[in-house]
Amino acid sequence: MTHDLSEDITGDQESKNYQNKSENTWREYFSFNTDHKVIGVQYMVMTFIFFLIGGLLAMLIRAELLTPESNLVDRPLYNGLFTMHGTIMIFLWIIPFNAGLSNYLVPLMIGARDMSFPLLNAISFWILPPAGLLLLSSFFLPNGTAQAGWWSYPPISLQVPGDQFINGEFIWIVSLVLIGISSIMGAVNFVTTIFWMRAPGMTFFRMPVFVWSVFSAQLLQLINLPALTAALILLLFDLSFGTQFFKPDANGDPIIYQHLFWFYSHPAVYIMALPAFGIFAEVLPAFSRNPLFGYRSVAIATLGIAAVSIFVWVHHMFTSATPGWMRMTFMATSMLVAIPTGIKAFAWTATIWRSKLHLETPMLFAMGGAAMFIFGGVTGVMLAATPFDIHVNNTYFVVGHFHYIVFNTITMAIFAAIYYWFPKITGRMYAEGWGKLHFWLTFIPANITFFSMHPLGLQGMLRRVSSYDPQYQGWNVIASLGSFLLGASTLPFIANMVGSWLYGPKAVNNPWHATGLEWTTSSPPPPENFQEIPVVTKPPYDYGDPKYSVVLDADNGE
Amino acid sequence: MFSVFEYVLMAFYVAVLMIISRWIGQQAFSWMPPQATTEAQRVDDLFSFLVSIGVFIFLGLIGIMVYAIVFHRASPKDYSEGHPSRGDARLEILWTATPTLLVVWIALQSFNIYQQLNILGLNQIVHLHTPLESAPAYAATVSDVPKPASETIDVFAKQWDWSFRYPNNVTSNQLHLPINRSTRLNLQAQDVIHGFYVPEFRLKQDIVPGRKINLVLTPIREGKYRLKDSQFSGTYFALMETDVYVESLDKYNQWLTQTANSEQTPANQAVAENIQPPKTLFNSGWYTVAPAQPAVANKRKLTNDT
Ligand code: HEM
Ligand SMILES: [Cu+2]
Ligand SMILES: [Cu+2]
Numbered sequence: 135m136t137h138d139l140s141e142d143i144t145g146d147q148e149s150k151n152y153q154n155k156s157e158n159t160w161r162e163y164f165s166f167n168t169d170h171k172v173i174g175v176q177y178m179v180m181t182f183i184f185f186l187i188g189g190l191l192a193m194l195i196r197a198e199l200l201t202p203e204s205n206l207v208d209r210p211l212y213n214g215l216f217t218m219h220g221t222i223m224i225f226l227w228i229i230p231f232n233a234g235l236s237n238y239l240v241p242l243m244i245g246a247r248d249m250s251f252p253l254l255n256a257i258s259f260w261i262l263p264p265a266g267l268l269l270l271s272s273f274f275l276p277n278g279t280a281q282a283g284w285w286s287y288p289p290i291s292l293q294v295p296g297d298q299f300i301n302g303e304f305i306w307i308v309s310l311v312l313i314g315i316s317s318i319m320g321a322v323n324f325v326t327t328i329f330w331m332r333a334p335g336m337t338f339f340r341m342p343v344f345v346w347s348v349f350s351a352q353l354l355q356l357i358n359l360p361a362l363t364a365a366l367i368l369l370l371f372d373l374s375f376g377t378q379f380f381k382p383d384a385n386g387d388p389i390i391y392q393h394l395f396w397f398y399s400h401p402a403v404y405i406m407a408l409p410a411f412g413i414f415a416e417v418l419p420a421f422s423r424n425p426l427f428g429y430r431s432v433a434i435a436t437l438g439i440a441a442v443s444i445f446v447w448v449h450h451m452f453t454s455a456t457p458g459w460m461r462m463t464f465m466a467t468s469m470l471v472a473i474p475t476g477i478k479a480f481a482w483t484a485t486i487w488r489s490k491l492h493l494e495t496p497m498l499f500a501m502g503g504a505a506m507f508i509f510g511g512v513t514g515v516m517l518a519a520t521p522f523d524i525h526v527n528n529t530y531f532v533v534g535h536f537h538y539i540v541f542n543t544i545t546m547a548i549f550a551a552i553y554y555w556f557p558k559i560t561g562r563m564y565a566e567g568w569g570k571l572h573f574w575l576t577f578i579p580a581n582i583t584f585f586s587m588h589p590l591g592l593q594g595m596l597r598r599v600s601s602y603d604p605q606y607q608g609w610n611v612i613a614s615l616g617s618f619l620l621g622a623s624t625l626p627f628i629a630n631m632v633g634s635w636l637y638g639p640k641a642v643n644n645p646w647h648a649t650g651l652e653w654t655t656s657s658p659p660p661p662e663n664f665q666e667i668p669v670v671t672k673p674p675y676d677y678g679d680p681k682y683s684v685v686l687d688a689d690n691g692e
Numbered sequence: 693m694f695s696v697f698e699y700v701l702m703a704f705y706v707a708v709l710m711i712i713s714r715w716i717g718q719q720a721f722s723w724m725p726p727q728a729t730t731e732a733q734r735v736d737d738l739f740s741f742l743v744s745i746g747v748f749i750f751l752g753l754i755g756i757m758v759y760a761i762v763f764h765r766a767s768p769k770d771y772s773e774g775h776p777s778r779g780d781a782r783l784e785i786l787w788t789a790t791p792t793l794l795v796v797w798i799a800l801q802s803f804n805i806y807q808q809l810n811i812l813g814l815n816q817i818v819h820l821h822t823p824l825e826s827a828p829a830y831a832a833t834v835s836d837v838p839k840p841a842s843e844t845i846d847v848f849a850k851q852w853d854w855s856f857r858y859p860n861n862v863t864s865n866q867l868h869l870p871i872n873r874s875t876r877l878n879l880q881a882q883d884v885i886h887g888f889y890v891p892e893f894r895l896k897q898d899i900v901p902g903r904k905i906n907l908v909l910t911p912i913r914e915g916k917y918r919l920k921d922s923q924f925s926g927t928y929f930a931l932m933e934t935d936v937y938v939e940s941l942d943k944y945n946q947w948l949t950q951t952a953n954s955e956q957t958p959a960n961q962a963v964a965e966n967i968q969p970p971k972t973l974f975n976s977g978w979y980t981v982a983p984a985q986p987a988v989a990n991k992r993k994l995t996n997d998t
Contacts, residue, residue: 294979469798488774489760489766505757508753522738
């Protein structure tokens with residue numbers, strides 16, 4: 135699979151000269167650097183560390199839920215654990231990981247030398263480590279972290295010890311505002327870059343779907359994130375400066391907070407999911423040797439999902455004193471999302487249908503993730519049906535549903551991306567056997583863990599409870615054991631990544647015989663990405679073109 | 693594009709899928725807790741319908757993927773094209789139309805069933821008249837005026853305690869409901885947002901401090917259930933539960949008179965835990981709001997005036 139075709143494919147004779155230029159420079163990953171590739175790697179490595187921390191917290195939560203009684207952590211700590219778990223996973227794992235991956239790939243994919251604003255790009259990244267550390271530091275406050283869940287709904291989030299100005303909730307808000315500022319700066323950069331920095335010939339309908347996804351997701355950041363920032367700032371005022379925006383006992387309205395919050399946090403689901411769909415659209419064609427089925431409709435569906443997702447936020451509030459007309463309106467808009475997502479799911483399936491499948495690790499993760507998305511999507515439509523949602527809202531059914539999305543789909547897609555672009559990023563191949571082991575250790579326990587949550591929710595087990603009725607124990611034990619296995623699955627992954635980065639066999643420019651500009655430059659790419667800015671003349675996903683299918687010298691490489 | 697044989701195979705596949713999904717859809721009823729209200733029956737019908745369609749879609753797509761994995765593996769060095777078709781306009785139209793139709797169907801079903809529930813009455817905010825006329829007369833619009841009820845019970849939620857005031861001014865920490873009668877629950881919260889939830893009723897409603905929210909339901913199955921707080925409400929959230937009894941009108945009235953004459957100080961788990969925390973392996977000792985001692989019932993002073 136690692137046949138060096140770069141010369142036959144691109145005629146880029148000089149690429150070899152660049153090959154070693156950016157190696158042995160691990161130091162630059164710890165420094166303020168404006169190269170989008172370095173920044174991309176910085177993001178990805180840092181967020182993975184937060185993923186491990188968030189995962190440890192999840193395992194503690196699941197350990198508490200092994201038994202019906204509250205016996206591992208006391209109740210305030212339990213509340214802190216799920217609050218921090220949710221916050222870290224969303225705001226310090228998936229969203230910034232996507233920013234990192236997009237940072238690495240977008241300029242390469244559109245044939246640009248860097249992002250539009252390299253300095254801004256570096257600043258966006260460097261806001262995150264202090265913000266993350268600040269958030270974690272709240273574990274050491276005398277009264278601990280925020281305990282109101284990652285939603286931080288008032289008035290519960292305003293219940294803090296009266297005599298302390300610096301409390302967990304305060305720190306939580308400040309870190310989130312910082313992270314939001316970083317995201318907005320990133321979004322400006324992505325949208326500008328994709329709009330203005332495309333190589334000659336790279337029309338919108340020649341862009342890979344991954345770029346479409348990043349474009350749509352970052353537009354959502356620009357449009358919707360200000361609502362969350364506003365909500366958080368008002369909340370901070372209520373918390374620390376005596377205002378009464380959300381305080382019901384002083385004529386404030388806590389429901390307004392929910393509207394502002396979900397106006398961002400529903401689209402945030404797609405800010406997380408769209409790049410994952412983009413990854414599927416890159417990996418599935420490459421490993422089935424087919425053009426992406428219905429490329430144009432998939433590209434338009436990407437923008438369509440983003441557009442519709444702005445108008446569905448009230449489906450998180452069906453039980454929040456929401457009047458009937460609003461419930462029905464938002465039920466209808468929520469269901470609309472199923473149309474563009476349905477188009478995507480069908481397109482992935484049609485791409486795989488009757489193809490020539492190569493089941494290497496990236497493909498396993500992509501197919502596994504796509505399949506799990508279909509499950510999560512089906513339960514998502516169920517939740518949009520108001521009468522059913524009224525029963526399962528705030529139960530483990532919802533927790534199961536969104537983990538099928540955030541873990542079984544998005545995190546799986548992220549792993550697919552890491553394996554797929556690992557040779558490009560590091561210039562080395564990962565160990566395939568370890569990769570496959572990692573896949574099975576992830577895929578099976580993830581389903582054990584998160585499937586079990588659905589029957590629990592149907593039976594009425596509420597989320598965010600630190601103890602529960604004994605009748606629920608069976609499925610809880612299964613879910614907890616699954617989650618411990620899931621935790622263990624990261625070990626072969628880390629070993630593989632570290633080992634292969636240091637000692638893996640050298641990778642060629644295009645180990646997967648994939649289309650896409652990023653594969654035409656050297657692995658790893660030189661500082662300015664391309665020797666010469668490429669001129670694009672072909673549609674994307676041009677699999678079937680002999681250039682990508684004929685292996686000239688089959689025994690070369692490895 | 694396909695041979696006759698392949699069309700027959702596909703038709704067979706679809707037929708098998710329909711049988712399987714219908715069967716699983718029927719099973720779905722047994723995944724739910726017992727149906728204790730008329731509303732629960734409607735919700736379960738909808739759930740069964742959603743499961744049938746969901747299984748059809750899920751197995752349909754997964755089946756194609758598994759088929760490809762089994763029959764369409766490439767030999768390791770074969771990087772030639774998978775199949776020659778570059779997209780097929782007819783298929784694309786079909787695959788846009790399919791989810792659209794399914795979604796419209798699901799939305800109409802859900803709308804219908806929501807009308808039949810007619811459960812929530814926020815102090816009437818907006819009236820939306822829809823052209824869809826079906827179902828019983830009083831439910832022809834999505835109305836914010838709940839259907840008339842024969843009984844009204846006040847429900848008070850606070851951290852972390854439920855109490856109820858009955859028509860004859862009796863207050864108690866237990867919820868008693870007469871069977872087969874529609875009862876209006878007048879929900880009020882004192883401090884933070886709580887949620888009214890009895891899984892067997894399939895109904896859930898947040899109780900927002902400062903707002904009066906009505907919920908109308910009709911229990912149809914005698915028994916003892918648990919009322920849970922469904923909206924995270926702080927440290928002792930998991931303990932905010934109480935008993936719900938659905939019983940005959942006679943028994944209900946009997947209980948009312950009996951309770952009117954007794955004074956009770958019910959045990960509250962949150963209070964107990966606040967005084968005597970359970971032993972846990974890790975003890976953070978972080979801040980918690982102290983739960984108020986529950987008011988003595990039937991002294992006709994319930995603290996709900998916020
Ligand atoms: C690594 C495996 C994971 C496990 C075992 C796990 C487990 C859990 C558990 C048990 C809860 C508590 C549910 C509750 O009481 O409400 C939870 C909540 C949550 N998880 Fe995860 N999770 C995992 C990964 C993730 C990922 C990747 C995300 C990414 C977004 C995520 C996001 C959340 C969120 C947002 C919540 C809600 C927190 C809240 O209720 O405030 N989780 N998870
Ligand atoms: Cu949503
Ligand atoms: Cu409560």
